[in-house]
Amino acid sequence: MKRAVFIISILISFNAFGGITQEDIDKNPILKGKMLAKKCSWCHDINKNLVAPPFRVILERYKDVPENSLRKQFFQAIKNGSKGKWKKWMKENLKIKMGKLDSMYMPPQKEYYNDEEINLILDWLFSLRK
Numbered sequence: 219m220k221r222a223v224f225i226i227s228i229l230i231s232f233n234a235f236g237g238i239t240q241e242d243i244d245k246n247p248i249l250k251g252k253m254l255a256k257k258c259s260w261c262h263d264i265n266k267n268l269v270a271p272p273f274r275v276i277l278e279r280y281k282d283v284p285e286n287s288l289r290k291q292f293f294q295a296i297k298n299g300s301k302g303k304w305k306k307w308m309k310e311n312l313k314i315k316m317g318k319l320d321s322m323y324m325p326p327q328k329e330y331y332n333d334e335e336i337n338l339i340l341d342w343l344f345s346l347r348k
């Protein structure tokens with residue numbers, strides 16, 4: 219029984235993923251943002267530690283900051299990059315030697331995304347906050 223439920227849930231998730239059409243994406247801005255954010259996953263996972271803090275950890279750290287000001291902060295980070303804010307997290311979570319920490323930063327993403335696309339990515343990111 220358990221096995222069947224497991225298999226069915228796999229089938230459903232597969233279908234949900236494989237079944238996304240361009241039309242679905244155009245209709246749903248959150249989905250659009252999610253697709254655009256695929257490039258972020260080189261460095262950020264939603265939950266797991268990669269070379270950058272997971273999105274849930276980022277959102278948790280700033281949970282008391284109102285969305286409109288946090289949006290501005292993240293917009294800048296995505297557009298122009300970010301450095302130094304997560305040094306402590308990197309030191310504690312990534313086993314990186316002190317000297318190397320200075321070369322760990324988020325490069326500007328403005329060559330890949332225009333302002334509108336950054337806002338779509340932020341719509342998706344903030345949807346995780348709820």
Ligand code: HEC
Nearest residue numbers: 258260261270292295300301302303304305322323324327
């Ligand atoms: C090449 C790796 C890399 C890529 C690609 C990348 N990031 Fe980052 N990101 C980082 C690192 C490293 C940090 C920590 C920077 C710091 O210490 O200030 C960071 C920090 C952040 C922060 C926190 C900024 C703050 O004010 O604390 C946000 C939000 C963020 N990234 C979002 C994104 C999004 C969205 C994308 C995709 C559009 C993205 N990142 C792509 C490496 C990356």
